[in-house]
Amino acid sequence: MFKFIPLLILAALTNLCSRNETAWAYGGADRLWDLQEINGVPFPATTTLSFLDAETIAIQGPCNRITASNTVPYPWVTLTIISSTKMFCPDLQYEKSLTNALIRTTIIEILDDVMILSNTENLNMVFIAAD
Template sequence: MPHGSMRLILLLPLLLATGCQNDETVAAYGGGTGLWQLIEIDGKTFPARATLGFPEPGRIAGAAPCNAYSGPMTAPYPWFDAGDIAVTRRACPELAAETAFFDALTSMTLAEIAGDTLILSTPDGREMVFTRSQP
């Protein structure tokens, strides 16, 4: 076996192992820096404060109008899947806005980042628009 082929055989398992650990979610494609502030749902200005962040590979977290939340995010970009979200249980006057936020967030299936704008959407036309918050 030629010497160069032996090096490739030895490096291939290492390359495959490191490739499997790369973050392929929206965080790795520009979403991971900073916090995203929700500005509208389905074309209407969102009346409360809600954020979305990507604190580490494979995770989302943020603040809804009343509660903090977190969950897994393993769908490869441009897909988005926020299905199993853990939420704190604090009541507040903005519970209706919080319910609307989580209903929308858990239905989103696609993500698109353009500069300081993050758009989450569904094939049937629902949409959440976020803007990158300044640190």
């Protein structure tokens, strides 16, 4: 009987190591997040963010849909753009500022219906859950 204990311990450790530690597991999943403001200024164009899975984030900007990956553990975030559509619209200037802000984020906080993407250089993006 005691010879099975090491196998049980190994199985438990393997399960803990494979657990998702990204923002998806800490309240980000299964919600649509509406961008409200960047650095205290209301964002003038409709923008939403959603977590497609543990490592993939979809952003519907004012003009284009952006897909990004995040593989670092919560509360850290490093968004790497995977793909983006290339549509033109009158709000393209806002989308450029949005994309620049997203790739500069390094910290994510999810507090109930509020999600904040920020960095240590005074960037602060506030999202509110749409559901």
